[in-house]
Amino acid sequence: MVDHTDPTLAERSSDTIxxxxxxxxxxxxxxxxxxxxxxxxDVNPQAPTHVLVVPRMPVTGLQEADEWESMxxxxxxxxxxxxxxxxxxxxxxxxVVINVGEDAGQTVPHLHLHVLGGRPLSWPPG
Ligand code: 5GP
Numbered sequence: 001m002v003d004h005t006d007p008t009l010a011e012r013s014s015d016t017i018x019x020x021x022x023x024x025x026x027x028x029x030x031x032x033x034x035x036x037x038x039x040x041x042d043v044n045p046q047a048p049t050h051v052l053v054v055p056r057m058p059v060t061g062l063q064e065a066d067e068w069e070s071m072x073x074x075x076x077x078x079x080x081x082x083x084x085x086x087x088x089x090x091x092x093x094x095x096v097v098i099n100v101g102e103d104a105g106q107t108v109p110h111l112h113l114h115v116l117g118g119r120p121l122s123w124p125p126g
Contacts, residue, residue: 048118
């Protein structure tokens with residue numbers, strides 16, 4: 001359960017580069033946005049389409065999603081599908097990845113979905 005009155009948490013996730021991007025303070029190549037999230041191209045793309053879907057609300061990651069934020073995940077997944085439509089990879093196939101914590105390689109402590117596609121994606125991931 002996330003304590004939204006905890007200033008440490010708010011600072012931690014809103015102070016990331018993604019917080020600055022969703023607030024419009026840092027430029028990004030935005031593909032799609034709505035009232036809940038912003039989707040922009042990853043600066044270090046791993047596939048022809050590599051877009052990050054980031055909630056405007058500062059949530060550190062899946063490890064800290066409370067009840068409302070869990071509902072927000074549905075909104076983020078719909079946004080991911082919208083990105084796939086915009087990118088024209090809806091039919092060819094695409095993948096959503098959420099890295100959680102150190103072993104998964106999460107480097108930015110602001111929840112984000114990677115939307116990958118535009119080439120065959122191997123399985124299992126490394
Ligand atoms: P993670 O490793 O936390 O799952 O994913 C973080 C992603 O953010 C990485 O794929 C990285 O390339 C991307 N990234 C880091 N800094 C920036 C930035 O300033 N702008 C953009 N567009 N992407 C970034």
